[in-house]
């Protein structure tokens with residue numbers, strides 16, 4: 001009789017542990033998903049803030065051809081990050097915020113002219129979307 005009882009208790013114990021383990025896994029998975037969601041949201045918030053600021057500066061400079069939706073495009077946002085992180089390799093040679101014109105020396109050492117129609121660099125000619133030089137100006141001009 002007691003063998004059966006011990007057997008049953010053991011079976012119940014195993015069942016309990018199995019259920020607990022499943023619950024724990026589920027909780028851990030949910031926590032991980034929440035953390036990923038929170039991180040993605042934080043990243044999206046930062047992107048929003050940065051693109052809003054960039055857009056404001058573009059408008060200040062009279063560069064009306066592009067909108068905040070352009071800046072938010074993945075390819076464009078990469079250029080913004082590039083201009084931010086590699087800003088030391090570029091130099092603002094000249095900027096007239098009233099006219100919306102600027103001259104930037106790029107990382108290659110070449111100088112490019114920028115106005116409300118765009119930049120003289122090859123990247124802009126190809127895409128007709130703001131290049132890293134324009135983003136660099138938008139981040140560094142004195143208004």
Ligand SMILES: [Zn+2]
Pocket residue numbers: 112119120121122123124131132133134
């Ligand atoms: Zn350019």
